[in-house]
Amino acid sequence: MKANTINPKISRRKFVALSSASSALMLIGCVPSTGKDKVVNLADGGVETALNQFISINSEGLITLYNHRPEMGQGTFQSIPMILAEELDADIRQVKIVQSEANSSLYGRQMVVGSHSIQSEFMNCRKMGAAAKDMLVRAAAETWGVQPADVKAKNGVVTANQSGKTLTYGELVAKAAKLKAPENPKLKSVKEFRTIGGSFPRADIPLKTDGSAKFGIDIQVPGMLYASVQRSPVFEGKVVSFNQEEVLKVPGVTHVLKTSRDLFGNREGVAVLGESYWAAYQGRKALKIEWDNRGLDKISSETIRNVYLKASKEPGDVLHEKGDADRAIRNASEVIEAVYEMPYQAHVPMEPMNAVVDVRADSAEFWGSTQNPNGTRSYLARFLNLPEEKVKINYTFMGGGFGRRSRTDVAEEAADLSKKSGRPVKVIWTREDDQTAGPFRAASVNTCRAVLKQGKIEALEHKVVAQEIRNQSGSNNKAGRQLMGGVNTEYAIPNVSVKGVLQKHHVPISYWRAVYHSTNPFAHESFIDELAVKAGRDPLEFRLEMMQDHKRFKRVLEIVDQVFNWKDKPEGVGRGLAIAERSGAHFAMMIDVERNGKGVKVKKITTVVDLGICINPDTVKAQTEGSIVMGLGAALYGLTIDKGAIVEQNWHQYPLLRIGQCPEIETYIVKSDAEPDGAGESGLPTVAPALANAIYDLTGKRIRRLPLDLEKLS
Amino acid sequence: MAISFKLNNKETSLDVDPQMPLLWAIRDYAGLTGTKFSCGIAVCGACTVLMEGAPVRSCVMPVSAAAGKSITTIEGLSKNNDHPVQKAWIEAQVPQCGYCQSGQILSAVALLERKPNPTDDDIDNAMNSVLCRCGTYPRVRKAIKLASK
Ligand code: FES
Numbered sequence: 048m049k050a051n052t053i054n055p056k057i058s059r060r061k062f063v064a065l066s067s068a069s070s071a072l073m074l075i076g077c078v079p080s081t082g083k084d085k086v087v088n089l090a091d092g093g094v095e096t097a098l099n100q101f102i103s104i105n106s107e108g109l110i111t112l113y114n115h116r117p118e119m120g121q122g123t124f125q126s127i128p129m130i131l132a133e134e135l136d137a138d139i140r141q142v143k144i145v146q147s148e149a150n151s152s153l154y155g156r157q158m159v160v161g162s163h164s165i166q167s168e169f170m171n172c173r174k175m176g177a178a179a180k181d182m183l184v185r186a187a188a189e190t191w192g193v194q195p196a197d198v199k200a201k202n203g204v205v206t207a208n209q210s211g212k213t214l215t216y217g218e219l220v221a222k223a224a225k226l227k228a229p230e231n232p233k234l235k236s237v238k239e240f241r242t243i244g245g246s247f248p249r250a251d252i253p254l255k256t257d258g259s260a261k262f263g264i265d266i267q268v269p270g271m272l273y274a275s276v277q278r279s280p281v282f283e284g285k286v287v288s289f290n291q292e293e294v295l296k297v298p299g300v301t302h303v304l305k306t307s308r309d310l311f312g313n314r315e316g317v318a319v320l321g322e323s324y325w326a327a328y329q330g331r332k333a334l335k336i337e338w339d340n341r342g343l344d345k346i347s348s349e350t351i352r353n354v355y356l357k358a359s360k361e362p363g364d365v366l367h368e369k370g371d372a373d374r375a376i377r378n379a380s381e382v383i384e385a386v387y388e389m390p391y392q393a394h395v396p397m398e399p400m401n402a403v404v405d406v407r408a409d410s411a412e413f414w415g416s417t418q419n420p421n422g423t424r425s426y427l428a429r430f431l432n433l434p435e436e437k438v439k440i441n442y443t444f445m446g447g448g449f450g451r452r453s454r455t456d457v458a459e460e461a462a463d464l465s466k467k468s469g470r471p472v473k474v475i476w477t478r479e480d481d482q483t484a485g486p487f488r489a490a491s492v493n494t495c496r497a498v499l500k501q502g503k504i505e506a507l508e509h510k511v512v513a514q515e516i517r518n519q520s521g522s523n524n525k526a527g528r529q530l531m532g533g534v535n536t537e538y539a540i541p542n543v544s545v546k547g548v549l550q551k552h553h554v555p556i557s558y559w560r561a562v563y564h565s566t567n568p569f570a571h572e573s574f575i576d577e578l579a580v581k582a583g584r585d586p587l588e589f590r591l592e593m594m595q596d597h598k599r600f601k602r603v604l605e606i607v608d609q610v611f612n613w614k615d616k617p618e619g620v621g622r623g624l625a626i627a628e629r630s631g632a633h634f635a636m637m638i639d640v641e642r643n644g645k646g647v648k649v650k651k652i653t654t655v656v657d658l659g660i661c662i663n664p665d666t667v668k669a670q671t672e673g674s675i676v677m678g679l680g681a682a683l684y685g686l687t688i689d690k691g692a693i694v695e696q697n698w699h700q701y702p703l704l705r706i707g708q709c710p711e712i713e714t715y716i717v718k719s720d721a722e723p724d725g726a727g728e729s730g731l732p733t734v735a736p737a738l739a740n741a742i743y744d745l746t747g748k749r750i751r752r753l754p755l756d757l758e759k760l761s
Numbered sequence: 762m763a764i765s766f767k768l769n770n771k772e773t774s775l776d777v778d779p780q781m782p783l784l785w786a787i788r789d790y791a792g793l794t795g796t797k798f799s800c801g802i803a804v805c806g807a808c809t810v811l812m813e814g815a816p817v818r819s820c821v822m823p824v825s826a827a828a829g830k831s832i833t834t835i836e837g838l839s840k841n842n843d844h845p846v847q848k849a850w851i852e853a854q855v856p857q858c859g860y861c862q863s864g865q866i867l868s869a870v871a872l873l874e875r876k877p878n879p880t881d882d883d884i885d886n887a888m889n890s891v892l893c894r895c896g897t898y899p900r901v902r903k904a905i906k907l908a909s910k
C-alpha cells in the first residue's frame with residue numbers, strides 16, 4: 048500500500064463532516080477533536096473514519112495522516128506524520144499522507160517560518176497520535192471484555208495479551224470513533240520511540256522525481272486568465288499613465304489593468320491579462336508606462352552604505368547589556384575595533400512567485416504556493432470583504448520559500464485582477480520580477496569593539512545598523528530586539544553590550560532564511576576570531592573557555608575538537624571555525640579551504656549540530672546541506688542598488704552556487720533526549736564567518752565585507 | 762497553424778503561436794506541468810527536456826523548432842518512476858522542494874547516455890548550469906554515481 052497523495056477533495060468532504068459537530072473540543076494540542084459519528088463514505092472505496100483532525104482510518108486498515116504544514120522542501124510533509132505515527136503505533140511506510148486544509152480553528156497556526164513546525168507541533172502531534180491509539184485500544188478491550196492494560200497495539204494491530212486474539216485498526220475504528228477522546232493520553236518514553244529518529248524515505252520524493260508533484264504554478268482552473276505584471280523598477284514608484292489601447296491589440300491579450308499589492312507600503316504595477324501566459328507576457332513587453340519615482344531613484348548601494356557607516360558612529364539603542372561594556376571600553380588603553388558589511392539578498396526560490404485566485408460573487412478561492420495559508424485566508428477575506436468561511440485556501444507544494452512565501456502580496460495581485468476581470472486569474476512573476484521587486488534580506492553594517500585583558504575578552508560591544516523587518520515605516524525610530532538576532536550573548540564575557548541603530552528607507556525587506564542570524568553572526572564570529580588571534584589563542588580553545596557553563600555549545604565545540612581533529616590540520620589547508628544558535632539548534636562549523644591558483648577553494652564544511660530529539664536524521668542532514676549551500680552563495684554573491692532599483696536582473700548577474708562550487712559536506716548530529724529544535728536553518732549562520740576565518744588562517748587576509756571573491760585572495 | 766511533434770512517444774499537435782517557447786506549449790497546452798519555468802533565459806536548467814535524447818532548454822526554444830522532433834519530458838522518462846536515474850534519485854533522497862528536479866534528472870540522464878561512468882569533473886561540466894536553490898548538489902552527485910553503477 049503506497050499512496051502518498053495530496054487530495055484536497057477527500058479532505059474537504061471529511062472535514063465538512065468533522066467540523067460541523069464538534070466545536071468545543073477543537074482545541075489544538077490540548078484536546079483532540081472527537082471523531083464521534085464522523086463516518087464518511089469515500090469515493091475510493093472503504094469507509095473512512097476520522098479519529099481526530101489528523102488521523103483517519105478506513106475499514107480496510109489504511110491509515111491516513113493529515114499533514115497540516117505546507118511543504119517547501121523542509122521535509123515536514125514526512126516528519127509531522129512520523130510524530131503522529133510514532134504515538135499511534137502505525138508503520139510510517141504504510142500510511143497515506145494527505146495535506147490538510149487551511150483552517151486555523153482545526154489546526155492552529157499553519158505558517159511555516161523560522162523552522163518552528165517541529166518544535167511547536169512535537170507535543171501536539173504526539174498527543175493526537177496517542178489519543179487515537181488510546182481510543183483504538185479501548186475499543187479492542189471492550190470488544191474482548193478485558194482491561195485496556197491487557198491489550199497491546201503495534202503496527203496497526205491490537206493484540207490481547209492473554210488470548211493472543213488480534214483486531215486491526217481498520218476493524219476497530221468505527222467503534223473507537225464512538226469513544227470519548229482522552230484529554231491527557233499517555234505518551235511513550237523517548238526510549239520507546241521506533242519511528243522518531245529513523246531516516247525513513249520521504250513520502251514526497253517519488254512525486255518529485257516523476258513530475259507529478261503539483262506546485263502553485265502548475266494549477267489550472269477552468270476559464271482562467273494568465274497575468275504578467277510590470278511593477279515599478281524603483282521601489283514605490285507610482286503609475287502615471289500607460290498605453291492600454293495599444294497593448295490590448297496584442298493577440299491573446301484580454302485586459303490591461305493597473306494593480307497593486309501591499310508590501311510595507313503600496314507597490315503599483317500594470318498587469319496584462321491574456322488567454323495564455325505567453326500572450327500576457329507578449330502584451331507586457333509592449334507596455335509603455337510612465338512612472339512617478341517621487342525622487343526615490345537617487346539611492347544606490349553606495350549612498351545606503353555611507354548612511355549606514357555614518358549611523359554606526361551614533362550611540363544607538365541598547366538591546367542587551369551585561370556589566371558595563373561602555374565604561375570598560377572608555378577606560379581601556381587599547382580597544383580593538385572592526386567594521387563588517389553585508390549586502391542585500393533576494394530569496395529567489397526556483398519556483399517564481401505566483402498565485403491563482405478566483406473571486407466569485409460571494410466567495411473566493413486561492414490555489415498556490417504559500418508558507419502562510421491562514422494569513423492568506425484572512426488577508427483575502429479582509430481584502431474582498433468576505434467572512435473567512437467564504438475564502439477557501441488550497442495550498443500546494445512550494446518550489447522553495449526561504450521566507451519569501453510568508454508574504455501574501457502575490458495573492459493580493461491575483462485577487463485584485465480576478466475581481467476586476469471577473470475570471471480566475473493566475474499571476475506568474477518572472478525571475479527578474481522576483482529578484483528585483485523585493486522584499487529582500489536586509490543589508491547591514493555591524494561594528495564591534497572589544498577590550499582584552501590577560502588573553503581574555505574583558506568587554507565587547509556589538510552594534511547592528513540595519514533596517515528592521517517589524518518596523519519599516521511609522522514614527523517609532525527606536526531599534527528593536529529583532530535587530531540583534533544571531534548575536535551570541537552566551538559567551539562568558541564580563542561586560543557585553545549589544546546595540547542597534549535602526550535604519551528606515553523604502554527598500555522593502557523581509558524574512559530570509561535564518562533572518563538576522565544570517566548576517567549578524569558573520570560579524571560576531573569573525574570578531575571573536577580576530578580577538579583570539581590578537582590574544583594569541585587557538586580559536587577553538589578561546590571559545591571553549593568562554594562556553595564552559597553552556598552545555599550545548601561546549602559539547603559541539605568538543606566534538607569538533609575530538610571527533611573532527613580541529614588541531615590536526617592537513618598541510619596546505621586553512622581552517623576556520625564558527626558557532627551559532629538558530630531556532631534552538633546549537634551548532635559548530637569547521638571549514639577547510641586551500642589555495643587554488645590565485646584564489647581559494649572551499650574544500651570541506653563540517654557541521655556538528657545539537658537540535659534535541661531528531662525526528663528524521665536524513666532530513667536534518669538535507670536541511671543542513673541546503674543551509675550551507677545557501678549560506679555559501681550569500682557569502683559569495685549579493686545584490687546592488689543603483690538609481691533606486693536592483694541592478695542584477697537574473698541569475699547570470701546574481702549567481703546561485705553551482706554544483707562544481709559545492710564542497711564536501713559532513714553533518715554530525717549530537718544524540719539528545721531534549722525536545723526538538725528547528726532544523727531548517729542550522730548551519731547557515733556559521734558559513735560566512737567560518738569561511739572568512741579559514742581564509743584568514745590560510746592567507747592572513749581578513750574579510751570584513753561581503754560578498755567576498757574567492758578568486759581574488761592572494 | 763498546428764505544430765506537430767512526438768511528445769513522450771505520442772504524436773502531438775498544438776495550435777499555438779510558433780514563437781511561443783516550447784516550455785509554455787508543453788505546460789499550458791499539452792498540460793504536462795513537470796517541466797518547470799524558472800529563469801526564462803536559459804541559465805538554470807529547470808525547463809530542461811530531451812529533444813532527440815539531447816537536453817535542451819525549453820524556455821528559449823520556440824515550439825516551431827520542435828516540429829517533427831521527438832521530445833521527452835520528465836513524465837515520459839518512465840512509466841513507474843523506475844528509470845535507473847529516478848531510482849537512484851529516490852535512493853539518495855535528492856529532492857527537497859523538488860522544483861528543479863525534473864531538470865536535474867533529465868540533465869543527468871543525458872550525461873549518463875554520453876558517459877556511463879562520469880568522473881567528478883564530467884558531473885561538474887554537465888550539471889554546473891542546472892541550478893538548485895535548495896542546495897541538493899551533494900545528493901545530485903551521489904545519485905549520478907549510484908545510477909552509473
Ligand atoms: S527556465 Fe529555462 S533555463 Fe531556466
Ligand code: FES
Pocket residue numbers: 120397446447856857858859860861862892893894895896897
Ligand atoms: S530541490 Fe528545491 S530548487 Fe532544487
